Amino acid sequence: TRRGVPEAILAEGKTAEEAATLAVAAVRSTGRAILTRAADDHVSAVVDALDDAVAFDRDDRARTLVAHAPDFDPPDLSATVGVATGGTSDAEAAGEAAVILEEMGATVTRVEDVGVAHLGRVLDHLDTLRDADVLIVAAGREGALPTVVAGLVDTPVIGLPVSTGYGHGGAGEAALAGMLQSCTVISTVNVDAGFIAGAQAGLVARAVSDARTETDEPTGADDA
Amino acid sequence: TRRGVPEAILAEGKTAEEAATLAVAAVRSTGRAILTRAADDHVSAVVDALDDAVAFDRDDRARTLVAHAPDFDPPDLSATVGVATGGTSDAEAAGEAAVILEEMGATVTRVEDVGVAHLGRVLDHLDTLRDADVLIVAAGREGALPTVVAGLVDTPVIGLPVSTGYGHGGAGEAALAGMLQSCTVISTVNVDAGFIAGAQAGLVARAVSDARTETDEPTGADDA
Amino acid sequence: TRRGVPEAILAEGKTAEEAATLAVAAVRSTGRAILTRAADDHVSAVVDALDDAVAFDRDDRARTLVAHAPDFDPPDLSATVGVATGGTSDAEAAGEAAVILEEMGATVTRVEDVGVAHLGRVLDHLDTLRDADVLIVAAGREGALPTVVAGLVDTPVIGLPVSTGYGHGGAGEAALAGMLQSCTVISTVNVDAGFIAGAQAGLVARAVSDARTETDEPTGADDA
Amino acid sequence: TRRGVPEAILAEGKTAEEAATLAVAAVRSTGRAILTRAADDHVSAVVDALDDAVAFDRDDRARTLVAHAPDFDPPDLSATVGVATGGTSDAEAAGEAAVILEEMGATVTRVEDVGVAHLGRVLDHLDTLRDADVLIVAAGREGALPTVVAGLVDTPVIGLPVSTGYGHGGAGEAALAGMLQSCTVISTVNVDAGFIAGAQAGLVARAVSDARTETDEPTGADDA
Amino acid sequence: TRRGVPEAILAEGKTAEEAATLAVAAVRSTGRAILTRAADDHVSAVVDALDDAVAFDRDDRARTLVAHAPDFDPPDLSATVGVATGGTSDAEAAGEAAVILEEMGATVTRVEDVGVAHLGRVLDHLDTLRDADVLIVAAGREGALPTVVAGLVDTPVIGLPVSTGYGHGGAGEAALAGMLQSCTVISTVNVDAGFIAGAQAGLVARAVSDARTETDEPTGADDA
Amino acid sequence: TRRGVPEAILAEGKTAEEAATLAVAAVRSTGRAILTRAADDHVSAVVDALDDAVAFDRDDRARTLVAHAPDFDPPDLSATVGVATGGTSDAEAAGEAAVILEEMGATVTRVEDVGVAHLGRVLDHLDTLRDADVLIVAAGREGALPTVVAGLVDTPVIGLPVSTGYGHGGAGEAALAGMLQSCTVISTVNVDAGFIAGAQAGLVARAVSDARTETDEPTGADDA
Amino acid sequence: TRRGVPEAILAEGKTAEEAATLAVAAVRSTGRAILTRAADDHVSAVVDALDDAVAFDRDDRARTLVAHAPDFDPPDLSATVGVATGGTSDAEAAGEAAVILEEMGATVTRVEDVGVAHLGRVLDHLDTLRDADVLIVAAGREGALPTVVAGLVDTPVIGLPVSTGYGHGGAGEAALAGMLQSCTVISTVNVDAGFIAGAQAGLVARAVSDARTETDEPTGADDA
Amino acid sequence: TRRGVPEAILAEGKTAEEAATLAVAAVRSTGRAILTRAADDHVSAVVDALDDAVAFDRDDRARTLVAHAPDFDPPDLSATVGVATGGTSDAEAAGEAAVILEEMGATVTRVEDVGVAHLGRVLDHLDTLRDADVLIVAAGREGALPTVVAGLVDTPVIGLPVSTGYGHGGAGEAALAGMLQSCTVISTVNVDAGFIAGAQAGLVARAVSDARTETDEPTGADDA
Numbered sequence A, B, C, D, E, F, G, H: 001t002r003r004g005v006p007e008a009i010l011a012e013g014k015t016a017e018e019a020a021t022l023a024v025a026a027v028r029s030t031g032r033a034i035l036t037r038a039a040d041d042h043v044s045a046v047v048d049a050l051d052d053a054v055a056f057d058r059d060d061r062a063r064t065l066v067a068h069a070p071d072f073d074p075p076d077l078s079a080t081v082g083v084a085t086g087g088t089s090d091a092e093a094a095g096e097a098a099v100i101l102e103e104m105g106a107t108v109t110r111v112e113d114v115g116v117a118h119l120g121r122v123l124d125h126l127d128t129l130r131d132a133d134v135l136i137v138a139a140g141r142e143g144a145l146p147t148v149v150a151g152l153v154d155t156p157v158i159g160l161p162v163s164t165g166y167g168h169g170g171a172g173e174a175a176l177a178g179m180l181q182s183c184t185v186i187s188t189v190n191v192d193a194g195f196i197a198g199a200q201a202g203l204v205a206r207a208v209s210d211a212r213t214e215t216d217e218p219t220g221a222d223d224a
């Protein structure tokens, strides 16, 4: 694994056979395969192609499939990442992020349906949001949720724009532009890029975890 | 005046002389002239060209100039319009709206510097916002303020996107797209279109005022 | 219901089962369910899932389904909203707006097929247009109808751009841009956002209705 | 002259000296020079550089300069072109078109300030508009005027979008898109392309004039 | 028929039944129905719905269907319109234009496959192109053909951009922009707007025909 | 200070007087003022307006001014942030980020002129890049540097697109799009948003520093 | 064949029958047919329509079909073209380029999966890349590979942007913009334009081959 | 010099002093300095800063300055590059290309003012165009010239779009899109990127020259 970021196979645009071949190779070389944007036929092909001893975890809403070889030794970080969503349509991208984070060994806390039009629900979950070491906030339509959350916490926030919304600024473009223009401090990833948001938060979590567990190592030492 | 909306002279793009000529004509025919986006040389030329008995009201931040002939009889509505802004850069567009509203006879209440990154300040002014018959909410950058306000009140909200922000989605495009994609119910006007926002809110205020003061007239009667 | 705006379930992008689950929950909690952009399978699933005592109203052109529990007590406003369209392709968005308005208790008057290329028909319906307290004017292609109507009436006009038209400026973008650039006073909503146009006009209608029926309540009192 | 379209020198972006050199050459070879988008320094330089016997015609609003050598024999067409504008900001582009048309020998009739928000004024000038052989209709902002006019006449209409309007769709883009999306029959030219609109109308006028004056020539004969 | 432009039914986006109903009404009121962008099911439904005495003309490449009642009296113009295309992908839009022109009574001459990359073929057809009273030149990809043709003829040219081409500037946007930027004199219509191009050329042809056949009528008289 | 992010005054677009007033207020309330995008007249006005005991730090390339009151107690983090640039035109945005980071108490290491066209220089600085806890990589034109760096390190990378480059994709749009499309894991901020990049990296640095120095506090505790 | 560039039939958008007819004509007149973007039904139809003596070469990943008549005499160039790709999704466009190059007679060397995120692999193939006379470098997402390669070689590089990548800058737009903004020296073709990239590289290869094999011909002599 | 491409200093956006410092360094290290987009103050500062023995070549239209140390040994290629332009506004970008080519040692032949609207002039220069080893064709507005030229020659053509043209597709965007969509075989560079076009043509010229002069070296050998 490069940078502690697990390689993932973007199933969308690949045939079931191609996905299966790549998954077999990944399990063979790294003990693990992760498929994103996987349809049911990708999943069947991969499950068929792999050994019965391999453990599978399919997440329908996140459209992911994770396969662990029997001897796979999962990483474990001493850090927490919060993943918040504004509505049900944000579930796929946010779920993809959560799966990657779990595969990177982070503790993931989910906060769902906290839209900007219902501020009460955001305020209710403030403690959970503040307890994380880093936050991913997913939002479609006008994409204002990361801005509102970042105004309330002391934690780095990564905005994840989602391709909901029709008409002008639809397909996530308004959400992305809004996050880039945010009047608070956030960084962002591309529309629907749950994998990138998750992996970036995972890299931050790993930096925090390393710092938390390091004893007398030099600052910022490269542990790759 | 068409539709109870006072004619305004868009000074920008006109010479001082052109603006003065139009202002003289307006005062002569309607007893009033309103200049928007007026620079100081427009103001001087208009003041010079008009009679000493004319009363002037220059608003520097709104970049407006209002001239009333001695016998001008201002309209008076029995309705209140709230005008909220997220920051000082919204002052010009919001001020332009406020001037038009006052010229239409509405009572205007201003709520300033209530940005989405400081939700406390929004909540502090909730009563004022709720007391209005219709609200204009101006916001630049990501333009989330009208959405947040509309989630908290029971009043029609008109979003006024402002051309702040640099980079992708700058020049007010992110704010406009965000308002069009709002997950609450708002309508919007073009970027920096303070005059349109003010006049549209004024038309709503007039409808409310007419309803409030009508006795036994038929519903929706045309009073033009 | 928030802001007197009935919650609606945007069926498009949801499975029939998801729509049905949400509809059952909505009827249970509020006595009513409204589906927008509902295909026939959404409708069947919702009708199947709900009690026989529930009354249904399916509008094919508007693609809406409304369900009322036997004890549902519909709101009633003392205000009229006019909904005008330029052609048959505007019927879906305009119909969605009309359904929401009726559910908010407004009286809705429809004026159809009054395109800018046939000014005579616009002029024929001027009295109906002038009799409304607020107008929604839907238009596709170049979207000029709201501008033409607003030049003829004394009523607030909300422009509703519709995604007709091919080539450059198609998918409603020319209509939206034209309404934002209108040389008259209108506010606008996003392309095909019939729900938002209807709900915003409903909020104005409610403000007018409240004013019409209030006796000695303080101005702009919050009735939520 | 190619196609009967007089060569014009686009002064903008050229130095005064470059413009003068080109003008001298044009007068020498064709007996005429036409400058478009000419600032005052272009004009002075050209007037200085040319013979005293040359007759000049400067149009300030159109920003054109026309120079005729003493022996220049102007063309004369037996056809009329109407040029209509929605407002004063359309005067430059429309004026440029009118100057080209006059240089091509057409009779030009001007109809000014007939905006879509004031339909009465359009209807007042209907006879003038209908009497032309071909019409140019200039409009900025939402650019609806050519559509409205084309719905009322039997004449070919060329839309000329003008770069007025700020915010989304500004710089003439909304007007251009609206004309391309027009629900009537018009063709269009680029934003502010008064020269092109004038020359295209002039080519139509020439075809009409040729037809009007031809006796027994074969149909569509090439007179170049 | 408004403006001598026959009403056409845009079949695309309509059901076969809707198209048939509209066609029956058109034949009843005007003796003729014209369908554009008509698929085979539209055609069958219309043929079924109409009387056996009605004469049909289906053009597969143009995707049009024309129906004439037995007593329909077709117009006849004394003018010729040339329709040129750069390649086979331009055939649909150009064909649509040609059908409309024929229904308006113009003589149509077609010049096909004269792309800018094969200048020889353009030069071969120069006489045909020069013999027309007005030209429609359709082109996709970079859309340069109308410019090249206009540089060679003395006739008004209407550019018709076609939605061929993939990647940046695809879907006809490069062709449209190129025609608007043409360094010769042309006007243009929207991408794939064969109907508009044909009708506009037809209006010019009618003006020429009227001029050709008028005897002592006043210039530009309105014959509607 | 909200979120440990120091408030900064965006001088650009403000008069020197406005900037000075805001700076005086900031020093009074927080002991510090930071101006970004400050021109020389902003700097003079601020220096004049503040007490002689205030210590100033002007960075010409970063266009920042920092003012510390005598009793200001700067924060100190136990974390390192690397700031890399591709060329001299990236210096302003990167410098702005560095100043914010220093004001947040981070150790900043700069790596300059490591463009993708000269990979050798990138490889030379690999140790410095790997020693940081978090990296900001600024790049204009095609913006590929953050991708190349992220492929070589184990550290979170924040991309900072810079508005260099002319023609298509200029003004930083190609760089931004390239970072959003990166085939490695990075998050990004808006074009030229050095302040946001610096503050976001500072929040990560603070999370790492807190983890490094915490003893037995609960994971992710909120220290605000 | 024009310019030594073999004519190719773009099968996409054509029916199988149309493709077959064009292929038969091409084989008859030039001894060869090349189909690009050919689906399986195009291939079957062409194979069926052609003589049994014709030799076929179907490339599934490149989606091409080449047919050679028995007597076809393939060209042969004394020049090598390298074709490099960043990932499997670049295979179609790159393969199309390679097929055209082979048909033009060039020697083609392929270098696959050398992404910018794995610089090691690029460096491993440096000798192969340097040995070519001209290079095509295909890349999707952020499109940085041609820039990185061009910084390492002495050979002309043609960038071929590929339509991978989702969200903002997807569909190859970020890759294209990045190549146009490259801080090294490359030229580019449109997104997915494998045919154009191949043919342009082939023209360069032919120029080099001609130079390599010429004896005492004049410089740059036209061998067409 | 990397890749045989001389380093150039992009003066625009740099102060005269910065440019002079860079020029002195360049002359010292390589015996030569090339400034592009150089204004007069850049030129003066560079001339002042350099030794009197340095030979200068200022090209006003190309906006370049070349400085050669007394001992500078210019490269010499056995290859010819043609540079064609459509009009005077293309002179700056084309001139920049020509200067770079001369500095790379190529023979440059210029063909000027051969616009697509005047095909005769293109045909007049066909021999010159065909005699080159590689062509750069610059064009603004609709950018059709490279397409027309490429259809007439057997030589590789590099399109150079120029930022002329106003309105939609202005600033060179229509020209760029048209070249990318060209129905002939060309590659392109960014708008106004004369330096890139020149250097890319220079790399091709060098490959041809190497082939022309090589005796028994291996194919494609790297001579860096």
Ligand SMILES: Nc1ncnc2c1ncn2[C@@H]1O[C@H](COP(=O)(O)O)[C@@H](O)[C@H]1O
Pocket (backbone or CB within 6 Å): A007, A008, A009, A010, A036, A037, A193, A194, A195, A196, F183, F184, G087, G088, G089
């Ligand atoms: N959902 C995703 N979004 C963005 N990148 C992804 C995603 N899933 C996998 N990837 C990345 O894409 C690369 C695989 O690309 P590919 O070779 O096309 O399967 C992996 O190395 C991941 O870094």
Ligand SMILES: Nc1ncnc2c1ncn2[C@@H]1O[C@H](COP(=O)(O)O)[C@@H](O)[C@H]1O
Pocket (backbone or CB within 6 Å): A087, A088, A089, B183, C007, C008, C009, C010, C036, C037, C193, C194, C195, C196
């Ligand atoms: N057609 C529609 N357009 C825009 N918003 C809608 C529409 N229908 C429902 N909504 C809103 O979307 C919300 C439901 O979103 P969802 O949770 O995705 O079903 C409701 O609260 C409505 O405010």
Ligand SMILES: Nc1ncnc2c1ncn2[C@@H]1O[C@H](COP(=O)(O)O)[C@@H](O)[C@H]1O
Pocket (backbone or CB within 6 Å): D007, D008, D009, D010, D036, D037, D193, D194, D195, D196, E183, H087, H088, H089
């Ligand atoms: N205002 C204008 N807009 C568009 N084209 C123009 C204009 N004025 C002159 N032209 C055309 O531009 C050509 C002159 O271009 P130039 O050589 O740049 O002066 C003339 O042949 C005219 O066809």
Ligand SMILES: Nc1ncnc2c1ncn2[C@@H]1O[C@H](COP(=O)(O)O)[C@@H](O)[C@H]1O
Pocket (backbone or CB within 6 Å): F087, F088, F089, G183, H007, H008, H009, H010, H036, H037, H193, H194, H195, H196
């Ligand atoms: N006119 C130009 N257009 C594009 N790139 C240029 C130009 N002039 C110089 N360059 C390139 O830009 C680099 C210098 O950039 P800079 O360090 O900003 O001066 C040189 O290495 C050249 O490759």
Ligand SMILES: [Mg+2]
Pocket (backbone or CB within 6 Å): A086, A087, A115, A139, A140, A141, A142, A143, A144, A145, B183
């Ligand atoms: Mg959301």
Ligand SMILES: [Mg+2]
Pocket (backbone or CB within 6 Å): A183, B086, B087, B115, B139, B140, B141, B142, B143, B144, B145
């Ligand atoms: Mg704001």
Ligand SMILES: [Mg+2]
Pocket (backbone or CB within 6 Å): C086, C087, C115, C139, C140, C141, C142, C143, C145, D183
């Ligand atoms: Mg319409």
Ligand SMILES: [Mg+2]
Pocket (backbone or CB within 6 Å): C183, D086, D087, D115, D139, D140, D141, D142, D143, D145
């Ligand atoms: Mg107008």
Ligand SMILES: [Mg+2]
Pocket (backbone or CB within 6 Å): E086, E087, E115, E139, E140, E141, E142, E143, E145, H183
């Ligand atoms: Mg074509």
Ligand SMILES: [Mg+2]
Pocket (backbone or CB within 6 Å): F086, F087, F115, F139, F140, F141, F142, F143, F144, F145, G183
């Ligand atoms: Mg860079």
Ligand SMILES: [Mg+2]
Pocket (backbone or CB within 6 Å): F183, G086, G087, G115, G139, G140, G141, G142, G143, G144, G145
């Ligand atoms: Mg790639």
Ligand SMILES: [Mg+2]
Pocket (backbone or CB within 6 Å): E183, H086, H087, H115, H139, H140, H141, H142, H143, H144, H145
């Ligand atoms: Mg040109």
